[in-house]
Amino acid sequence: MLPYPTSIFGYFIVGILGAITFLFLLLLFDKDVAILKNDHVKIHYMGTLYILLGGVLAVVVNLAGNPDFTANQLILAFGTGLGWPGIAAGIGAGRRVGELNQEKKKARGLNLSLEERTDRMVEEARKEYKDRLERHIKNYEILVSRANKQIEEIHSFYTKKLSSIGGG
């Protein structure tokens, strides 16, 4: 048994051990240890902070209920250290779920805009082909009119020639 205030040290050590156990278990399943990743603090500092805070939390929780460290308190102190990163991981997971939902909404939005864009492109293509068809019809009408005009010119030309030689 460790009497108060020596018990603080005991709770702290056991809490740290719990936190280390948690992180070890985490490493078994998540090689990247996503909850330790931070843009501002390096991963080994984050790991150290996690472990130390596990110890601090174990001290705070246990000391209030039982200032003296006894064998009965061992499991509670260890559990506190083990469990607190779990809470943090849970918060992190919750945040990630929120991010995923946002990404899902964004993806839906993109999908919708893709449909809109496809509709617009189809409409533009339809209009372009309609314009082009009308343009072709008009051009062929001009060509036919030009051919008819030339036939008239040829007719007129040769009629004039024939009449000039007295054949018409």
Next chain:
Amino acid sequence: MREIIVDQIMKQPVYSVDVEDTIADAIKKMNEKGTKKILVMEKGKPVGVLEKWKILESDMGKKVKDVELSNFKVVPLGTVLSALESDLLNYPAIYIFSPANPNKILGIITAFDLVRAY
């Protein structure tokens, strides 16, 4: 729809004969170049278009200036094709000149080119 300008579809080079050339020479040139119409120049300026169908056997000995020439139209480079629809209907050919030198004919378009352009 995109606008097409004459520069994009005009045919080059433009073949020409002089008013003093004989019809036989003009026909020979048209046969060599595979064209049915040829621009007629006088002192370096275009004055008309000689069309093959207007030439009779009896014209062979004549000079180009002695036969009936067709009217033509000239437009500068950069003219929009859609603006020439009625001209392509009325003239056998439209000639394209350089804005820098109106007597320098650079290309030719006909109603067939209008169809080909789109």
